[in-house]
Amino acid sequence: MIISRRTLLGAVVPVTAATGLVAGTGAAAGAVGREEGAAALRTTADGDYDGSDLWLRYVPVGDPGLLRKYRESVTAVIVENAGRKKVHRHTPNLSMAPGSTEKLVQTTLEAARDELVRGLGGLLDRAVPVKTDPGDKPSDGAVIVGTRDSSRIVRQHISADDLTSVGDDGYLIRSFFRGTQGFTVIAGNTEVGALYGTFAFLRRLQTHKSITRLDISESPRVRHRHLNNWETVRLYAGNNASGTGGLNGENGTIFNFTGTGESAGRNLPVILDRYIVAARAMASVGMNGITINLVNADNVYLTPEYIAQEAALADALRPYGIKLALSINYTAPTDPRFAPDTLTNEQLDPHGEEFRGWWNRRARLLQASIPDFTGFTVKANSEGQPGPQDFGDDHGDGANAIAAAVAPLGMKIYWRTFVYNADVDEDRLKRAYLEFGYINDERQPDGTRGRFLDNVFLQTKNGPLDFQAREPIHPMFGRMEHTNQALELQITQEYTGQDEMLCYLGPMWEEALKTDTYARDERGRLLDKRLMGHIVDGTAQGHSDTAIVGVANLGNADNLTGHHFSQANLFAFGRQSWDWTLDSADIAADWVRMTWSNRKNVVGTIVKMMMGSWEALVSYQTPFGMAHQFRSSDHYGPNPAERLARDDWSPVYYNKADSIGLGYDRSSTGSDFTAQYFPTLAARYGDIDTVPENLLMWFHHVRWDRRMRSGRIFWDELVYRYQMGVQYVTWMRLTWDSLQPSIDARRFSEVKTKLTIHEADAGDWRDTCVNYWKEFSGRDNPADNGPLSIKIVVGGRTIGAFDPSASSYRITLPAGASPKITKVIPADRATRYEILSQADDVPGQAIVRVAKEDFFGPIVKDYVFVIERAHP
Template sequence: MCVLAGLALAPAAKAEDGHDLWLRYRPVEGPARAPYAAAGTAVAPTARTPTLSIAHAELERGLSGLLGAAPMVAEAGSRDGVILIGTPATSPAIAGLALPMKDAGDEGYLIRTVSIDGKQTTVIAANREVGVLYGVFRYLSLIQTRQPVDRLAIASAPKVGLRMLNHWDNLDRTVERGYAGQSIWDWWKLPDHADPRYAEYARANASLGINGTVLNNVNSKSLSLTAPWIAKAGALADVFRPYGIKVYLSARFSSPIEIGGLKTADPRDPAVKAFWKAKADEIYKVIPDFGGFLVKANSEGQPGPQDYGATHVDGANMLADAIGGRGVVIWRAFVYSHEQPDDRAKQGFSEFKPFDGHFRDNVVIQVKNGAIDFQPREPFHPLFGAMPKSNLGMEFQITKEYLGFATHLAYLGPMYEETLRADTLVKGKGSTVAKVIDGSLDGRKLTVMAGVANIGMDRNWSGSHFDQANWYAFGRLAWDPEASTRDIAADWARLTFSNDQRFVTPVVDMMMVSRETLVDYMTPLGLHHQMGRSHHYGPGPWVKGGERADWTSVYYAKAGADGVGFDRTAKGSNAVAQYAPPVGACFANLKCVDEKDLLWFHHLSWDYKLKSGQTLWDGLVTRYSRGVAGVDAMGETWADMSPYVDAERHGQVSNFLKIQRNEAQWWRDASVAYFQTFSRRPLPAGEKAPPLSLEAYEAMSFPYAPGI
């Protein structure tokens, strides 16, 4: 390979375990160090508030690691290279500069190179102290990625107001759909002992601008809202507060019965309203800046207002009134009706669209990126753009429930970007999902982007080194939903591994195709929900029966002798009608719909001709095989990167790629074996038959798969 030509020049990498994430602060070596030393060798004294003290300490920590010596305190007569941080309220020097701070808002920042008393000074300024902290992280990242810092004129402010992680962590420290070990919340030892890891967690999130965290699983327990557990949440809030992070709690809707002694949880009942008002008051006494409640109601067996003949509006507004102007209620749109649906993809829209404009101003409807459930690929959810009078938030999954858990390398940035850049066309061209989320499309002020966290007690936080990139990408996109995920991947690769372009270019290229590779070997051409039952590990296109049809794979593929795919056109479930007319018309039109979504919207003959000229059957098989080949290519790329990465991290990624290769082949073989029983067509030329019988694949069992 051509990359081998320069390997002898690559510096030896020291062993690392991944715990430092993208905040490694490794030394700038050689001649490259001089410009940075000149720009940042002395830090001006800073007001010692909790947040500014953290910002100052981070600046010292970063500069010490990057430049090899602790920065000096800037005194009168100091030479060039002074760094001044603060707000106009905490720094007379910054106030005197009269910087254009209005557009920075409450959380943004300015980084400027100015001359003060004839000295070159780097100013990191913000209206609020948390903005200063964000600016310090940004400044240090410039040095980490070897960008010039001698003539800076940076202004940055978040486009989304609430940028949150949703932890699906249980009180016994298991994590639903978690693949990185136990929950980091050691509830048993709280509130008296705050593990140092909590501050590390807050620091990592602050470096991305994440400002909220939901501590407990959406499948919540009422116990979380009792006094001892409120105290535990309060202890975490105390740790997070200086980092600009608020805590939220998932609230179980039946809590008035389970911990309140009532006989009902009907949101229209005065006693129920009084219970929630008293509970909110109790929480705010312990956590004055409590963010609010996240609620999963009337979904997957969870209690909700529909149990009493009430509506989502009744439930959400009752909780919103209990909280008042102190916080928000985030009400998930991931719902199931009690009746078996004609198409589960339609349920969220059907249940929420009629209530547009009926929710309180402090209610956010949190909508998954797609209408089913965090699949490797889904078209954007039809609710985006359909509720202009309501606050809509985005819910992405960072943990990889349906995407190979922690052992499959899949950079999710392109998946997030695909959704955010999708055009709803509700107000003409350019009405993107990103503009719905940041509020600009409909003039909404309360904006949210949430990600289901992939964090656990593993030393590397996320179960694998490359899964850190998904946490990082989520945070960056929550700050700016229109950012380029290729640029984000490049920054992450530089911060996490190496600035050597011989490393960065091939690794970023690998990351950018990794999710498409996974789609190929799992669910090509718009297939979806083809995973094993319950644990969602490995292929299970044969899954059928059980409590609900829409929890099975056969419900979605609808494979038969006549073809495969879910008809969502007017001849089928007519889910296309939930989109703006031009979008729905394109999805319904075989000449317009992108083939990546083909079988999501259409049931087609095995002999249907794809744009390549292949039949649908041949194209399906070759895409499965293309996915396997894609993992082979990633393995080859990573093998060439060993000179740039320490042996410990390189070895783990290599081992995981071997697992991914074996499981990609398993996906391909099992899926081909199953669908061939319906297509009854030979494999395309050069394609190998599955080595096992379909019965052998179906017989595989995984009762202890992680994350259940």
């Protein structure tokens, strides 16, 4: 039986005692080492903590030896001239809301100084003095932050040549010694760079790394590292019970523009604590921009009333190096709200002065209040949004028109390539490249190629469809060599569990960024640097202006992200957009240490949960390259049979289920989508024998009886993969329970509730999809050859053929037969089992737990046997 997520809130799945079969549980995992006991006690004592500090909580270091070393190394903070270089502030009545705990700062160095005071005070469990006059030389244990311009000490110890390589956003962190003592210098070419270095230094203490003998030099690989905030659409972090909206007159999103009732006085220009927390968190991982409204843009954000509120928000975020942008509607000039400065449809000529002049005037109005306003994001001719094609023009015409209008103001246009006009091609995946590729290839009068202007970014999703849990890389990466291209990732989990499922997305993004595009130059030679990350950071094809954009959905929930573990995805996006070569497991470990605990067993256990969670979700939702099997109402639950008015929104369009098999043929014998990739990938993806099995159904219609690399037929492997995904979630739920002594009470309980819902909904995905595929395959679920399949010996009989998808199994015994299970026979020798309970009598119940470490992590299945007597 599958229990709906709507009725399961607060329920507990019935089954069981923790056992050593569950990784991360048992006595060893539950023990608290003496050196870690203080931290554990401090963590569990704060049982009401709500997650509102994200990963910037700064819990005191619990290891006495490490705490002593940190205290010896850090005795003072020195930030010279912290208040000298004030950032622009447009709003005279800017203020924090009454009762706020955060505060407004007017310089970036003030933000760095205050973060050090807050962070070191928390981590060292004592106040660290701030020295404004360091004298002739810094004291032992001083942490000095600044630029060569702001700080005499920085000038003395860090040369201009030292800083040349780190650029505007980079930083140096260096230790200097006098005998056995010394001091630390954190320096940047800019105050923002120094702020990033400050957070990097604090992160070392948060994660219990050494802070002595440091010689760190870092700079971002990508220049523009932005969030696109989608407001109320795909909002999973609102503060109401279901996580889809707001209470108290707010609409649920992070920024208040139109709060009513008791929240009417909390609208901008009033600044709320959560705005500053979000700004600090973004800066801590190097994000430097945010587009604050949905891509299906409301023109109200271009009105003077809203611009005044946006200016206030920009004022509050500016000290943290975060600049604002807006999403716009292509036909905004026709909106009567802008009268008398409005245009007619006939005046929306992208080559005409009227259209370009209107956008220039509107951009100047924004720049007058927000001098560092960065530009516009545009969704055009997609999903009902107007664009140049409505007037006989193409994307190049439209993008260049607005780009030319704002170029004199130093602004950029992020033009989304999420287009899929059905008239272009029958296969939705082919349409974007067909609409944009020819503009990139177009030869210009000066002999160069590519029509898009230099201040245009084509903003392209990592895969060719729509933020599915696993997609092949988008073929446009590498093919648009004459055009600036921004990678778009989705942080808010529209198709990856929303606010209910624990799904860490770092491994998914790592897989995409480290995929070889096999891109070639104009002479057909393979590029030396050709991973998708190299395309994005510009090193592959010589692009100096680069961007990564993350679709976020910060809300007004206490923890800002809806699910405590969704914070990890925001953290990972920042770290990977700064440096895409980082290992997602290392990022996860840092986040766990900063967010939950530094205890080794807690870190190891939670990181293991996170690292398999994405592959598990793929397995119980869309294994082997299946795509878009979501019900249309909310993009959360399954509905593989759904047919909609538009084919390419329908699950059946993607699954192509029939009596022969499953999947969409995009090889040369089908839609030939594979031809859009460079030749090496085109050949690999186009051949069913060489395509990676995890992308199999993206490119091929697979026969039910096809032999897979495991030796099983496709049908059996498909069903087992669905089951394994659920079995991993079972392991996560049991493992989280084992961590209760080490996790503060409120967050432990909230995650426990989410995992209970998660497990039930994963089972719903498995059962709904497998039962639908059965209608076409004509086959029963395989039973005796799965990763966790077993047979049991009871009453002298060997009984098997247990469908691992079932929640319980009925066993009938003849009169006089013992109900005790005397033997368990796993199908896989690597499987471990434990009999958790036996039936004392008949009728009775026995439970056998079976576990195995599989390719994406541990999987667990509890076999519940209901034992009865056979009727005479």
